[in-house]
Amino acid sequence: MTMWRPDSSLIRRPAYLSLADQIARAIHDGRLQTGARLPTHRRLADDLKLSVQTVSRAYEELIRRGLIAGEIGRGTFVQTQRPEPDPPYLPERLGEVIDLSILKPVCEPMHLDKMKQALGWLAENLPASSALSFRPNVVFPRHRAAAVEWLRLCSLQVSALNVSVTNGATAGMTVALMAAAPPGSTVATEAIGHHTLVPLATYLGFHLQGLPIDAEGLVPEALDEACVHADIRAVFLQPSVINPTATLMSEARRAALVAVARKHDLAIIENDVLGPLIEHRPPPVAALAPERTLYVTSFTKITVPGLRIGYLAAPDRFVASVANRHLVSNWMATPMVAEIATRWVQDGTALELVEWQRAAIRRRHAIAAEVLGGVDFRSHPESLHIWLPLPGGRAEDGFVSQARLQGVAIAPGVSFRTSDAPWTPAVRISLGSTDEAELNVGLGVVAKLLLADPEHLLLAI
Template structure:
């Protein structure tokens, strides 16, 4: 029996909801711990001068919220869900804060001009199906043909029948995971990986296993060992400068991972959101193992953030399953955005914006190399970010907080942690999210913090 009790004087109408809110606050504030047994319906009704029915409705509301569970013959127990992981970026830019926390491409007025021109052209010759049709198969055949052309630039030759047009990479990732990882299965991924995987695993009902990485990503032997240990059904990788640590996986490493996947018959989900932006001769994993690889790419990080369109390439055996899961989770990609993407692929605008982005991000890397010349960090020439290991003695949470106090938002490494293994404290710094001048200033703040005595930083908070 717990000591804490709700306060009858705080009850408002409707009483059951007011009571449920009180108990919920007590759980969130730690007054009621996980596993604590709540008072019986009759006992609490007597103490609160409420009806048993009101208590029952309050407990039912708490069960609905996932905060308690009822066990027949034993009682009602606190069973709070784990808190939602915080995103690594700020939900909005505040005041004059230099925001290096959110991963985005370099954007200038020309991007807005391109989009305005595209919307103006759509107003003149909008295809009726883009507005009037409910049937994806009536709308997207032409867009899939354009996708074939775009994917060639990513190093991938595929049939349009294997392509789903999605509302960006997140939708593609979700559909791929829904298809490859049934509830209860385990998905292997980088120990420092995609920040949405943890909540996705919770929502979709699969387990995550973070595996050791080096400068090329997942270690093949670690994947081999994981497959031998447990119910691994898929491996999620970001091999081309997309991962938080900005790794670029070589062809030999890709082939080794494919060999393990084939040996244990597991699916591969390849997140390649930078697509043709990355200068490389190494083919995508999907080109090495098309029979088991889901390939995800999009336009948001290489063209314009508002162009929320991507492509999901599925292996032959999964095409029907992907189509069904895409229908129930998205129905279809937004036709107007798909129309713009297709036109930009066909008239060369998309490729032009990728070339522009490559040149712009190269300049940002030069600034980072200059300002952080005394620090070692992980990066690739076309990555939109860098991964900065903190010096010995620096506390990640304190470092991020101190940067924020000095007007710079950065992403803490813990936001990307998948495995509970040793990890050097680190931060991710976006290079494209602000102007060159602000980037230089923000990186200067980071550089000064890196040189400061950690104890002085602690005292400054």
């Protein structure tokens, strides 16, 4: 590190994390190149007037992020980024594999027919602005009005001026994180959370802190304590069944988390992609704390996967930053897909598909309950998946590999891990990604593996 040096005046508590974030930003920005040698722990400690232990912890954090590597006898060096993390789902369906790894809604020929009909309508009714305009403020006023109507079905009252139309939930949550969590800041979330959060933290330059959860989701006391010891700027929540453990957070728990967020002035990012699919749910967190919550929802997991449109509702203080970050990362959502979403919201097709999906997924849960009878798994009657902790000392990677060898793909639980806390091996199993006959067979394979001797499974791999 011959040119760039950390700036001691920018170090905040906790100092090790602040130092690690400074070095990480320098690596991401190219000020520290791959192969650059970092100072020894003692030299950097002396330069910055820090303890050697603080520098050591900072280097350990950077090693954990895959940004540096220590070589015995030579020193510590910036290294090429580690390989991209594997997705929790099967990348491509091959042969006769029953794919229960990808989280998707139940789909039948009816869904393709609906899309074909919508595309036929669009061919006859496409507005000139949707085909010819580069200006979001020309294309999207009608779509924001439809968004307000849909968000009302999600139990959220917002102004059209506070809504951004996005290319699905992933784009929405990325923009929300960019707006609420500047590089170097810390975002808290559930210890078992969204599988894209860990790589997003690396790409966007914020620190992710996974916190303890219980049967209702994130523990408020854990969030409160974390805010005392770290400069947390935002908390990312999935309170309504879309989280890996299929947890529906109570209204009391939501209110308790809101109280902590207000106490420490945290932004809240709420991922609610299932929206009205979940009947009898409490109000969204955004309804309890509209002044600080960035609310994300979409259509892909509750209507048709190809309807890649979502809505991001932001408080007044975040509207400008959301708009700017959406422009630089997406410019605007795809107008022609937005046209279909708006039509379906206004003519009732979207709600009709949601109600159909609710009935279909409840049937899938009945199948799971029958095939996995006696197995302790976590679910909700309207979740698209189940969460299955592995009993009897079974190794997660071995269990997933053995299922794959028997023609069934399931998602390893570690893909959703955001914390280094002690881990209970588990798998996530999608209920909507195949037809009912294949689901029955796939769950049967899982049930047989659970009954097998774990040592025999290990020998068979």
